[in-house]
Amino acid sequence: MNKTHPSFYLISSAVDGNINSIEKLLQFYEPYISKCCLRPFYDEYGNVCVVVDMELKGRIREALLKMICEFEIEE
Incomplete structure (x- = not known):
């Protein structure tokens, strides 16, 4: 299955700090x-x-990690 975007669960779990x-x-x-x-x-x-x-590539990965850590999911 070719996904076009990551699942909400994956993003939410990553934002919560799951390695x-x-x-x-x-x-x-x-x-x-x-x-x-x-x-x-x-x-x-x-x-x-x-x-x-x-x-x-390292800089982009670092920026992505920073965005993951700072991302807030609003309900």
Whole structure:
């Protein structure tokens, strides 16, 4: 089953601090984050290939973790 968004239960559990839920949420967004972090890389011969910028990816993951911690669910 291809989900387009994480479940409310997963988000709620992650906001409550459940480590497993936080990890599942990070895994859910992993492909999207990696795609956003693609950058051209030139080798010593001038050849170009596309690679994931791991520093940028770490910053985005850190920002997502911060948003999870600060997120408030209103009833």
